[in-house]
Amino acid sequence: MWDLAFIIEPYIFAGNSDAAHQSDQYNIFSGQVITAVKEACRAAVLQNNPRLVEGMYFCELTTPTQQLGSTYAVLGRRRAKILKEEMQEGTSVFRVHAYLHVAESIGFSSQLRTLTSGAASALLVFSHWDAIQEDPFFIPKSQEEIEEFGDGASIGPNLAKKLMNSVRRRKGLHVEEKVVEHGTKQRTLSRKT
Numbered sequence: 399m400w401d402l403a404f405i406i407e408p409y410i411f412a413g414n415s416d417a418a419h420q421s422d423q424y425n426i427f428s429g430q431v432i433t434a435v436k437e438a439c440r441a442a443v444l445q446n447n448p449r450l451v452e453g454m455y456f457c458e459l460t461t462p463t464q465q466l467g468s469t470y471a472v473l474g475r476r477r478a479k480i481l482k483e484e485m486q487e488g489t490s491v492f493r494v495h496a497y498l499h500v501a502e503s504i505g506f507s508s509q510l511r512t513l514t515s516g517a518a519s520a521l522l523v524f525s526h527w528d529a530i531q532e533d534p535f536f537i538p539k540s541q542e543e544i545e546e547f548g549d550g551a552s553i554g555p556n557l558a559k560k561l562m563n564s565v566r567r568r569k570g571l572h573v574e575e576k577v578v579e580h581g582t583k584q585r586t587l588s589r590k591t
Contacts, residue, residue, distance in 0.1 A: 400451075404439055449529050450558045453500035456525040459510075461518035463490045468513040470494075476502035497525060501561060534558035 457478065461469045463485075473480065473496055481495040498506065503522060510518050536556060538547045563573045 402443070404442075406435065444535065447533055448535075449531065450534060450561060451527045451529050452561070454525045454528045455498045455500060455503055455522040457494075457496045457498040458521040458523075459492075459494040459496070459518055460520075461492050461494065461514060463492060465514040465517045466492055466494075469510065469518050472506070472510050472513055473498070476506060478502070497528075498522065499528075500524075501564070530558045530561070532556055532558040534562050 457473075459469055459473075469492075470480075473494070477499055479497040481497065483492060483494045485492050506522075507520055510520055534556065536559075538544045563575070566573045
C-alpha cells in the first residue's frame with residue numbers, strides 16, 4: 399500500500415491500583431484491542447476506495463519486417479502499450495518498444511517465438527508500477543449508479559477484480575464467486591437404479 403499511515407496513540411487506564419489485578423485484566427483485554435484495531439484499519443482502507451497496482455515491464459522487441467504483424471498480435475493479446483516502433487537503418491529489422499504487464503508476461507516469449515517462427519526476440523526489464531483505475535470492490539449504490547449499471551449483476555468484467563481473484567486463487571485464499579452463474583441453465587441428473 400502507498401501513502402498510508404496509521405497513527406496509534408497509547409491509552410493507559412489507571413482505574414484500579416492493584417498491580418496483580420491490572421495485569422490479568424490487560425491480558426484478557428489485549429486480544430480484543432488488537433482485533434478491534436486490525437478491523438478498524440481494514441475498514442478505513444476499504445472505505446477510501448483502494449486501487450490495485452500492477453508491475454510493468456519495459457519490453458524491447460526485435461523482429462524482421464515479415465513478422466511485424468505477428469509481433470503486434472502477441473502484444474495486443476497481452477494488453478501491451480506500444481510506445482514506439484523504429485526500423486534499424488540498413489536492415490529490415492524493426493525495434494518495437496512497449497510496456498507489458500508483469501501478469502501478462504508469463505509465457506510471453508514462448509508465444510512470441512511460436513507465432514513468429516523464432517524470428518522475434520524480446521528483452522524485458524522492470525520499469526514501474528501502474529495503478530489500475532477500476533475499483534475492485536465496485537457495487538452500484540447511488541441512484542445514478544443504479545440507473546447506469548443496474549443492480550450490479552449486469553456489470554461487465556472488472557479487470558481489477560479479475561486480477562485480484564487470480565492472485566487469491568494462486569495463493570490458495572478465499573475467492574468470492576457465485577457457485578451458480580445461470581440458475582435456469584442448470585440441470586439435475588437423476589440417479590438410475
